[in-house]
Amino acid sequence: MAMMQRCFSNRILQQFCSGTQVTLLSGCHRAAGRRSLSSVPGVRERTLIAIKPDGVQRRLVGQIIQRFEQRGFKLVGLKMLQVSDDLLSQHYGQLRTKPFYPGLLQYMTSGPVVAMVWEGYKVIESSRMMVGHTNPAEAQPGTVRGDFSIHVSRNVVHASDSVEGAQREIQLWFKGKELLNWECCDHASTFGL
Numbered sequence: 001m002a003m004m005q006r007c008f009s010n011r012i013l014q015q016f017c018s019g020t021q022v023t024l025l026s027g028c029h030r031a032a033g034r035r036s037l038s039s040v041p042g043v044r045e046r047t048l049i050a051i052k053p054d055g056v057q058r059r060l061v062g063q064i065i066q067r068f069e070q071r072g073f074k075l076v077g078l079k080m081l082q083v084s085d086d087l088l089s090q091h092y093g094q095l096r097t098k099p100f101y102p103g104l105l106q107y108m109t110s111g112p113v114v115a116m117v118w119e120g121y122k123v124i125e126s127s128r129m130m131v132g133h134t135n136p137a138e139a140q141p142g143t144v145r146g147d148f149s150i151h152v153s154r155n156v157v158h159a160s161d162s163v164e165g166a167q168r169e170i171q172l173w174f175k176g177k178e179l180l181n182w183e184c185c186d187h188a189s190t191f192g193l
């Protein structure tokens, strides 16, 4: 390789190694004749991720966002809010009869929450894997909960757990105009288009 580097300029070396790579390096424009992003099923899937009050208090917001960006997902909505009892009772309605429900409401209204909508291929399933088990004691190291939390009552982050749940939660937490449709310039790297 050292010999090759002496013989070729960087540009020629890139062409030699991979024609695809040259396309990537030449800019963010989609090459003519390639499939559009929308033609790939599932790439527009969206999920609600919320950094709970403990995550905000512990200044974990940046690290959590970074994990989703690094994975390759696209941020299409972001806001910080003090969550109302009304929103929470709709969000966690299915847990109303659980013994921990009053504590959950108290926790979730104890300070600001950072709510986000992330988009990408299988983002719902992938983000549940990234977030980890509900109970941090059972969450794998490498997951958000497995790395940043120890007790189920303070598990740092929420992630939608199904397609239907994600659609319901996104509509609950965000107005349509708060979500942006924008194109990332790295389709070729992320989806192989």
Ligand SMILES: Nc1ncnc2c1ncn2[C@@H]1O[C@H](COP(=O)(O)OP(=O)(O)OP(=O)(O)O)[C@@H](O)[C@H]1O
Pocket (backbone or CB within 6 Å): 095, 100, 103, 104, 133, 134, 135, 152, 153, 154, 155, 157, 158, 159, 160, 161
């Ligand atoms: N035994 C418990 N004690 C205290 N809090 C709990 C307990 N079980 C669950 N919770 C809280 O309720 C939340 C909702 O529980 P759920 O079963 O939906 O888990 P989850 O889907 O992993 O969490 P989330 O919906 O917040 O992403 C948990 O994330 C946790 O904050």
Ligand SMILES: Nc1ccn([C@@H]2O[C@H](COP(=O)(O)OP(=O)(O)O)[C@@H](O)[C@H]2O)c(=O)n1
Pocket (backbone or CB within 6 Å): 095, 100, 104, 133, 134, 152, 153, 154, 155, 157, 158, 159, 161
């Ligand atoms: N035994 C439990 C279960 C959930 N919870 C809380 O309730 C939230 C929602 O529960 P959930 O079953 O939807 O779990 P996740 O989707 O958050 O993983 C959890 O994230 C916890 O904050 C709790 O405090 N104690």
Ligand SMILES: [Mg+2]
Pocket (backbone or CB within 6 Å): 159, 161
């Ligand atoms: Mg849940």
